[in-house]
Amino acid sequence: MNYLAHIYLSKEDKELRIGNFIADSVRGKDFSMFPHRVAQGIVLHRHIDTYTDTNPIVRQSKDLIRGEYGHWSSVIVDIYYDHFLAANWSDFHDQPLDEYVQGFYKDLHDHYSILPDKVQNFLPYMVEQNWINSYATVEGISRIFHQMNERTKGRSKMNFAPIDLMKYYNELERHFRAFFEDLEFHVKQRMLEL
Secondary structure, eight states, X not given: OOHHHHHHXXXXXXXXXHHXXXXXXXXSSOOTTSOHHHHHHHHHHHHHHHHHHTOHHHHHHHHHHHXXXXXXXXXXXXXXXXXXXXXXXXXXXXXXXXXXXXXXXXXXXXXXXXXXXXXXXXXXXXXXXXXHHHTTSHHHHHHHHHHHHHHTTTSSOGGGHHHHHHHTHHHHHHHHHHHHHHHHHHHHHHHHHO
């Protein structure tokens, strides 16, 4: 799962959401430099990633595009799934997506001092270009895929990922909905253990 899903799955717990969001920028297993609940968010993020990476429904989505993108198919499917979450946001949350995302950006600014350097560096661009909100449209994630392709110096071919999204749109959305319902239940159970 990508940014929006990780944030959403942390529910309204600000510190848990921040930990879940920054987890990819945190190395190792020593989280003592973070507040306890932020550290729990990092652990939750890793658990969500493991659960997602081993899920048979997610594997079906990856298999649709694996021949074209190889190991990059995992990253691409994560973004596809965030697109379906954003595009159908009202099915999952009462607050409009833009308000929800702006509130999260405010939370990041409020906790800026604990964000890893990498997150502090990309945060201004993320907010200015409103990355998370842009997932709601194919045009928006096309920009994200183009930027990611540039960062991989063209090796990922992610700039073509929107074409495959449209090609398999209905099937991928079915996969997302089936998987996400399962993931939400699983995360709810996991959060009881935190």
